[in-house]
Amino acid sequence: MKRLLGVLVILVLGISLVGMIGLAEGKVAVVLDVGGRGDLSFNDMGFKGTDQAARDFGYEMVEIQCATAADYLPNLRNVARTGEFDLIICVGFLLGDALGTAAEEFPEQKFAIIDVGWITGPNIMNIVYRENEASALVGALGALAAAEYGYDYVGVVLGIEIPVLYHFEAGYRFGIDWGIKKYTEVKGTTPDVGLLYTYTGTFSDITLGKAASEAMLAQGAVAIYNVAGPLGIGDLEAVTEFHDNAGTTFGPPYFFGVDANQDWMGNGLHALASGMKRVDTGCYNAVKAVAEGTFTAGVTSLGLAEGGVGISKMRDLIEFVDFGIGAGAITLLDVPSIVYNWVRNRLTVPGWIWDAVDELEAGILDGSIVVPTADTGNEMAAVRAEYTLGAP
């Protein structure tokens, strides 16, 4: 086993080395916002996708982090003015303004940006996601599980109130509402399931995520959906502690991951599913487009149909277990127990619920179900008014 692994490692290294020597012809840069690496989610995925594409298409990749928001524009300028980079990928909406300025100043430089659709230019590829579609699936799952187990609420801990997060919230609300209706349709009784949601105002303070989750769990939330990158670590911690105090090891309450497939986190014990937003796919596609000469400016929207978002499945788990190993968060030896725990946890949710979630997914894919979304505060208010979910 060990020897096999060794051979494998040498092989991979050898191939990548050969690949670099053989193919290296340009450079791509990936610029991250202040959140930085290590979130096992958004930023790490941006890195992962760019890195993978750089390997596949023979680019040298440079990763640039920003210590403060005042570094965004200087960093973009620093990279752009070298003129050496075929593409600069900005991971995250926070970089939007800086990108707008830099793209104007360096019209020859190609840029791609994740999550920003409102700043456009002839040299900017905007990659946006229909997060509402994935969130709807997670919301439906949560609502059905709450109804099944008699919980009062499903919870979501969000970051800063920005359009991207409105997508999540809108989809989640719709999904919960759909789940309640589905349950009524199947069981004949309308369950009393509401939504608990908190905008923590941060994408970095993990303690705030934990605190918000603890409050929701105390009120009887069946699951905490993490929609704030690294705060999920705190959310999951709260869920785990809740189980420890209750003396349970699996079953509700659950944790819902975000962006990446976070199902493997916490040894797979409590993460039921993740509302995936494949930032890596977006980054990969951008590099690929540059490599293949098909780079086009303008907005590309990725949804369920494009494989840009989705609810986590078994095959995603395996892929992201690799991701976790790569990040050094887990080792190969942890994998069997993670898979076992995850499967066991999934089995606590009856099969008909999973079927219902699949039904919703199919409906969205064939266009028979349209998930609402929101880009501004007013639109969000409208969605909130339509799907009040227990709130006045």
Added chain:
Amino acid sequence: MSSEVTKSSSRLWRATGRTLTGLNPALESVLAGVVGLLAGALLMWIWGYDPWKAYMAMFRGAYGDSYGLASSAARGAPLILTALTFSICVRAGMFNIGAEGQLYMGAIAAVTIGYFTLPSGLHITAGIIFAMIAGAVWSLVPAILKLTRGVHEVISTIMFNWIARFLAFYMVAFILVDPMRGEKTISIPMNARFPILVRGTDLSYSLFAAVLFAIVIYFILWHTTMGYEVRASGFNPKAARYGGIKSKRTMLTSFILGGLAAGLAGATVVMGNPPTYAVISGLPQLMNVGFDGMAVAMVGRNHPIGIIIAALFFGGLTAGGRVMQFYGSNPVPLEMVRIVMGAIVLAMSIPELFRIFPAIKKQGTELFSLLRRLTSRVSHKEGSA
């Protein structure tokens, strides 16, 4: 035997201390800087980065061309001001840790001018004045707490930093929020921004505001009776009192001056830093500017002119540090860049830290006894309950 060893080592220590204190301050700083660079080089070498290439990248990024110089200066401008906040109070014998919170308040106040329309010269002046007043008001509360209730300024300013932080979070998220963009406040209108000084860089006229303010502070401290009284109380409060100086007034003065500086720093960040010209939720462009100022103050020997130089140096470290991340064949990750910067700044702060050590010690004992009194009061209450 062991006492011999301690004796000779203490003698060596003292001798070193004498030699070092005898050094010309500029030479001392350079020496300390070299020690810091060496320490940083050692760290990079241990983790397998080429220190020489990395430092070359840093130097070129910071001072290699006009773009680098401008980037360094842009980053240094607000630091000049937050360093002044700390230094003025050190000169008055106090430790004002509150620049961070006062800076937030200044930035928030500056944003509010986005709701008015004024002619361009007036508009920018209004922003500056708003911000400075907000900073001063925020620093006034700990000052008054100290004067009337004896609350130690280290504790109160730290507490006020937190209050300011969450207050700013709230203001950004709910009051001043850009209706189109939830993650930030409204932007400062065009004619209330500090004009860009060097095209294609971050450097705006805010640098002049900062330098001018530092020079004004220099004149106040060294050439007016007000500054005379502040410095006298700082060096020797007893003698100051003997000299008819009212310590309460000098405390208040230095807190207000410090608050004005920090408030102005907040204005320079939001009104002078492209591209957003707004406060972003979570304050990512304001975070630590106040605390970094304390390090700048140390490196700059708590002297306004020294601070200007130190801030440009500090800005250079940041600007150069960015370049270290992707320069040539030896990219150094940001984490390592920050460790190296930390080593350099620490080394350069040490001489001044030693110089004001008696002051620090005094603060320490005061704080300690305060904490002790608090805990004993609590335990007594518990006992009686």
Added chain:
Amino acid sequence: MTESTARAKEKEEQEFFLRAEKITKVYSDGTVALKEATLEIHPSEIIGLLGENGAGKTTLTKILSGLLPPTKGRVISPRGPVRFGSPREALDFGIGMVYQHFALVGTFTAAENVALSHEHPFSTIQLADTKKGLEQLMEESGLHVPLDVPVEKLAVGEQQRVEVLKVLSRDVDLLILDEPTSVLTPLEVNELFALLRRLRKDGKSIIFITHKLKEVGSITDRVVVLRHGEMVGDLKTAGATTEQLARLMVGKAIDVEARAVELTEEELPHRESARVEEMKSGPGILHVENLNARGDTGKIAVEDLSFDVHAGEIFGVAGVEGNGQTELVESLTGLRVPTSGVATINGTNILGKDPREIYRLGVAHIPENRWELGLILPFTLAENAILGVHQWDEFKGPLSFLRRRKINQHVQELMERFEIRATGPSAPAKSLSGGNQQKLIVGRELAKNPDIIVAAQPTRGLDIGSAQYIRDLLVEMRNNGRAILLVSADLDEVLALSDRIAIMYEGRFMTIALPADLDRETIGLLMGGVTAVKEGV
């Protein structure tokens, strides 16, 4: 040598606990603090160490307790010479000292303070063990203090007992107490004495530094008198009289320029007129009535003082330091708020006013501590020269800018007029010699053109030349019709300069008299708190 005398000698040698032999101490500035002092300490003995300020008492005890090394001479134990590199080493040997200013952490409890004194910096503190040990020690010594209360909540007497306990817990054989009664109430003094007697019974030696003659009589077995660094007497308390001790302590006048020599014929009548004025007992420039003030510890430091200082008069206050002189001066210069009484300058009330207002009324203050109060050492000469007058229009321009030119001119004048030797107006004050620093202060104060000069210890620590120069200045000012309140621990100085003398003891004036009416023995007795002459010891 017969066997019996040899044995007797041996016995005698074993009998002493410690002997300081011909100790000389010269400080780095050249001051000779001790000249060949020899002191033998026996077990079960309380030695009173008597002397004026600067007699060398503290220096001697600091050498014994390891805080200072002697310049010459040695310390011998029955087992041979000993050298203490630090107080810790002296403690290990069995010598402990309790200072006038307690070295206690106010917020720590007694037990914590004791534990703190035991431990090396990096070891963990075994508080429980310490407490157990202390309880036992308190039982044995009869010395009781609450162990679990922060010491700042304790009375001063109790704090002192904590200090004693701290030292005793190190199992010392020799306990040195520096002016232990100066901070205590009479009741606490009695308790302290009872404790000391118990310790003596247990075989401990005690050195008791004091200037109070009564206490010497009531507690000590032996008295050692120091004067100007020399040991001038070593006698059994039982055989000594108060007068004898007073004489030994004060001694005969050394050659500080005697006032008679100083005065020219023209000045003498002036002196007479001052006396005449006093006879008329009209109010002086400074008028003080029933002044009361408390010290920093809350103890009454100035008690019911009433006096006048007239134009053209030097009113000298003599006495051992710590008898309320500092508090008196502070009360009159705005640095301390007195508890009650009246004080006026030219009829204007000054009590409760701040220093700046008092200076405006024509008061100059030469403070007793030039480093703590008189100067801001890191400041330049020029900056120091305007301390207290920096707000005067002379030095303050528009926008409250300092008038550099005027200030420098002022400093140049001061430097010339008062012979201040320095590299220039921008030299830091700390670079000046002590004499020049004091001249700077005196010059600054006299240049205010004051009506009254409050001079506290104006010549302390100065070389003879500078001291004499400053004394001459004071006399000159007096002759120019200023009133001068001179407070000095240097008795000779007070005697030489004053037109009238008050002897201060425990916050009161024992007497106000003309110098001619006081002989040195009487002064010695008064300074020691003895009013009734011919009192046996």
